[in-house]
Amino acid sequence: MKLPLRLAVFGVGVAGLGFLLVWGVADLPPFGHYAGPYGDIITKLVEPQRHMANAVTAVVFDYRGFDTMGEELILFSAASAVALLLREIRERDTVDVVDAIRSDAIRGLGVLVAAATLLLALYVVSHGFVSPGGGFQGGVVISAAFLFVFLTGEYHAYARLMPTKFAEPLESFGAGAYVALGLIAFGFGLAFLENFLPLGVTGRLRSGGSAALVNWASAFAVAGGFLLIYAEYLEGNMAARYRRSKP
Amino acid sequence: MSVLPYLLAVFVFLVGLYGIVSSRDLIHLTVCVSVCQSSTYILLLAIGYREHATAPVYGDIPASRKVVDPVVQSLALTDIVVAVAVSALLLAFALRAFEHEGSLDPREMAELKG
Amino acid sequence: MVPLQSIALLFVALGALLVVLVRDVVRQALILSLYGFALVVLFLVFQAPDVALSELVVSAVAYPLVVVAAIARIAAHRKRRGE
């Protein structure tokens, strides 16, 4: 179809779809007046049942931990597929790589910022049951730490720190550990992904029972998955970019 | 006023769809897909919001405070991961398709016809 | 609804429109990042700090960067073909 015809088809469709969308959301409870009950029941139960201060993390890793397992596997499958698809192009394109940024100050700064981000990430992961944060967000921040190394232009440092050979096992390990933790509970005669450790004290770092382990598994899976995606996209580029900047 | 945030989600969704339909570049199109997806987080979080309520995290606040719904937030978190995973994959497809066709314009690569 | 929420809503609506309407992919990636920040603010005023944190890292920083990387690859490829 030519663009005008396509837009005409789309326009007619959008009239119907838009009407349907508006008609549907108009019957929702007014904004700011969520009627429950799911979230309310959880917020009441989470402290006495789970000794966790962050209800969102409790839902993600405990009440609905099985969803999160599926989610880790989505990331795992997608990242593996991206690696598979782009690796071949990259191998074809890659040539010698020379670092463009030669200033020691910038290099030092990059590593410093990366280290600080990594520390922050570990804090975010470990405090997931206490404050906003947790395995998913923390995992993303871990991967961001390595991005800083990349952004300051240290290809060799970056390649040493974060080659795909390190990201790939990390994500597989995280995803596998998540499923395995489910099966461990199973081995104890409990339900799949049921808590099998003491719950600890609310507000302390070591609260949350075995959901804390799930939290870490998820952090590894997310960090590994994101690192792999960055690596596959950025590394090929580095090669292209540096080849051009080569004298 | 009380439906405005919901209408924002509807608007963003439709705008994203328009972008996909009218796009002339697979990378542009992929970004429009992610705009479309962001409408789902807006809708989810808007549904779970409560007036004069705080986030469902009880660091120092008394447990009697009204809080917003934690479930929609966890659903939105899941949705974000899914979004990035799919977008990364779409970009990879676009790159490979470019390798093969030498173009990113969906009009020029309609090899699968009929 | 508080004023801050209205402003955030407005910015998100504008951002979405701009991301879609800008046809140049490099500029689009930049605006995508700004749109991500608008969403972060919206999620904060919706009392969703966990979601805002993820959105900040993923949609405002990491994803636009990946898009830019993809664009750069295409550019490099085109250049090589042209040579």
Place this chain on the structure above:
Amino acid sequence: MTPLLPLLTAIPLLAAALLALAGKWLKDPVPDLAGFAAVAAPLVLAAIVLARTGGHVLTYWFGGWRPRAGDFPVGIGWAVDSLGAAFALFVLALLLSALLYSWRYLQEERYLYVVLMLAFGGAMVAFVQTGDIFNLFVFFELMSVAAFALTAYQVEEASPLQGSFNFAVANTIGAFLVVFGIALLYGRTGSLNLAEIGQRLTFDGKHDGLVVASFVFITCGFLVKAAIVPFHFWLADAHAVAPAPVCVLFSGVMVELGIYAVARIFWVVYSGALGAFDTPIRDVLLVVGVSTAVLGALMCGLQRHLKRMLAYSTIAHAGCFLIGVALLTPDGLAGAALYVLSHGLAKGALFLVGGILLVTRGGIDELLLFGLGRRLRLPAVAWFVAALALASPPFLGTFTAHALIEDSAGAEGYWWVPLVLAFATIGSAAAIIRAGLRVFFGVGDRDDPLLSEEPTESPPAEEKPRLALMYAVTLLLAFGGLAVGAWTGLAATAMEAGHTFTDQLSYIHVVLDHRPPAPAPPGEWVTTTSSVVWSVVTLVGAVALGFASTIRARLPDAATRVLAAGFAPLRAVHSGHIGDYVAWLVLGTGAIGAALAVAIR
């Protein structure tokens, strides 16, 4: 048995992660053997589960969050009835066949292929068992992402990756529609458990905008996966580029899961609230199903790329499945279930023959392969046996499925349904027979003015294909598809399963109140004369049209021109342009929504 339910999905998923971790260091046959084991073990479990579900609904609560009777469910629950268990078993059986077949079929990074197949299979198994709407979405996405990746697997090939791109974009937008529907339902009921949502909607008794819109969004979202017109465009593109063993799963179960989800959501969530509007819902779904069946049947007569032709045949049959479900009767659903079984096996065999042609003859194009398959006797047998199974011959193949749907339609006053089923079956089987005659026997002409030009696929790298294993799997599937119709006892079992599936109240009681399900009335199936007559008509029609199609080039020029001109718009609509596909998707959702809005308001 119930405590073992999560293993059905946990074993393949854990194996996928472990294989990805260790795959690089494993010597050649180990990843494959691990893959077989990781599918065979849950396959055995699924068979046991199926045996235990007869008349029961098994529930399982993850994380130990089993609610007390009457309490609000805070965790994720699975609820497995006979139909769900049968589907899980079927998924795993086809997955094992595909893995065995592809032992030596694909070479590049092959442990990753096994990894993605395991994730794909594990996701599909979870998808059919779950009783939680967001969990349904999560595994829908996992199966989609694995499927996108698998279409693009043969990275060495120059095959257009745009097929995968179109597939991914269309299905992702379908998923957004599903999320919108879920969000609306959550805003109304504050729950994600299917039984709880169904109970609350029924208790509310409202049929307002929210209920109708969420129903339309979820239904249309899943119909994208089911390749129903006008959401079907991606399917042919994806099948044309995906490896043959992957197509077996796409056509055999993935598409069908879309319809399964529509049925599950309709009966558990909406059948109470929209109970008074059975007729408009039935009519809208029937219109959509009939258009799909007709369009698929017409399009497969125009394809020379064998996998693409088979993909359009899948679309024709998907329309028939939807017709069975759309009757909104237990028997129609039972017919659709049997149809899925027989079609999945037969269509699987056909794709595998396509793969054998690729490996041994280096092509997948009907006219380029003309007569080249003469010495491939066993694949020829498999091809024609599978074609026969799909042609609904008396007491074989899809016969019982057709008969159940036709009888149920007759009881509801839809006398024309057998005509549509016959049209779709004749069109699709004739195209398969035509291609088989040309490729394996060199019957008819080498040129055909009605077939389109397609890029041809080059064969995957091949060292020593395990042809014996490939032949064995292919023949097994083909004869399995034929045997389904002969096993008449299966019809009665399917009817009982259909009753359990469609009993909303009983499902809710089982999940929320832990009561035993209401017993289903014993299924009793008698062959009617009209179903035998229709089956003879379709068989004769398919064979006659199949032979006639091989010599289409001998038609007078004027007739050819008229036919070509008639098909031209149909062809033009399938443009390969993703923007077009999304425009149609929006139009379809809008139209279905408008029709239901008018009828229900």
